[in-house]
Amino acid sequence: MCGGDFMSKNLEEAMEFLNYVAEVSRGWDEPNAREVGRMKSQPNAKGGMYVLNEDIDMKAKVAAMARRLEELEMKKVQEVQAIYETLVQAMPCSICQSYEHLVEECLQFQQIHPNFSWKPKPPQYTQPTQAPQQASNLEQAIVNLSKVVGDQKSINAQLNQRMNSVESTLNKRMDGIQNDLSQKIDNVQYAISRLTNLNTVQEKGKFPSQPHQNPKGIHEVEAQEGESSKVREVKAVITLRSGKEVD
Numbered sequence: 001m002c003g004g005d006f007m008s009k010n011l012e013e014a015m016e017f018l019n020y021v022a023e024v025s026r027g028w029d030e031p032n033a034r035e036v037g038r039m040k041s042q043p044n045a046k047g048g049m050y051v052l053n054e055d056i057d058m059k060a061k062v063a064a065m066a067r068r069l070e071e072l073e074m075k076k077v078q079e080v081q082a083i084y085e086t087l088v089q090a091m092p093c094s095i096c097q098s099y100e101h102l103v104e105e106c107l108q109f110q111q112i113h114p115n116f117s118w119k120p121k122p123p124q125y126t127q128p129t130q131a132p133q134q135a136s137n138l139e140q141a142i143v144n145l146s147k148v149v150g151d152q153k154s155i156n157a158q159l160n161q162r163m164n165s166v167e168s169t170l171n172k173r174m175d176g177i178q179n180d181l182s183q184k185i186d187n188v189q190y191a192i193s194r195l196t197n198l199n200t201v202q203e204k205g206k207f208p209s210q211p212h213q214n215p216k217g218i219h220e221v222e223a224q225e226g227e228s229s230k231v232r233e234v235k236a237v238i239t240l241r242s243g244k245e246v247d
Contacts, residue, residue: 022066
């Protein structure tokens, strides 16, 4: 399932492997019948207590670490989403910095630009005026429009600054999550390597499955010349600590 070096995988493949380990390790939390019998027969167990086998204990720890890693990852993702939603929704009014209304509902903006409206208004009846006054009104409208355009540029600049701040905060959060996740993955890999090495070590108090050669004696079998091939003479040569050889 791992398919080679664990650290060479990307984040998606690493999480898939850890989910597989967590799924398989669900059966590691409780020992089977053979392991329960082995626990009961341990000579070092005291009254009212039993000692877990080191192999079973390590499996349980790896399973707990995998579940804890998954919980931490889900918690970090939820925190980042909550922070992003809060920052996006809590955008203040760019004119008075109030959170109680939007920009188009700001009273200060309406006082500065009384004739400006975000919604179309029905035409109002106006009395005919002289030509110089119409020119003056047109000039005033141009001035007001220039102010509105300038204010809109300022609003856009503030919005861009807010969005850059939100993006920087999210990047820092994601970097922290990535570093924490890498550390957790290193810990899980170290625990798995320890568990693998533990299975190869012979348990104390057990006889080896294959006989070992006696280092104190060397047995040589030689066939005598002239005799039948079925008759062989066994010659045992034993070397003492002093270096003397005894037949």
